[in-house]
Amino acid sequence: MSFFSAAVAIVAIIAFTVMRIVRYNTEHRGHRDSAVPPNDAEKAALRHEVENLRERVRVLERIATDANSSNALDSRRVADEIEALRDR
Known part of the structure; x- marks a missing residue:
């Protein structure tokens, strides 16, 4: 070349x-x-939606952590025993 x-x-x-x-x-x-920048109504709607999503995440976190606690496991064990006795 x-x-x-x-x-x-x-x-x-x-x-x-x-x-x-x-x-x-x-x-x-x-x-x-x-x-286009969002107007005030859109901003308020978005803030409301974010707050709803945050609340849902809090609930899911509580469910995830409470389901694995020792009290929840004991409660579930007792509920399972009660159901087993009902089936007999």
Whole structure:
């Protein structure tokens, strides 16, 4: 490969890379500019939804941790024994 061929290949690679960078930046900048800021009603609805989700997570955490406590295991064992006696 001659020097001229190598130089043309390097310039082509650089041009291709610059084109990709410009296209990437243009596409992502367009998404930021087109985003409409939420109004107050949307913000209030989103806050309400987040609070509901937080409450649900608290309940799930309580269920997950309480189900594995010693009291819960004892209660479950007693309930299972009662059910076994009912089946007889």
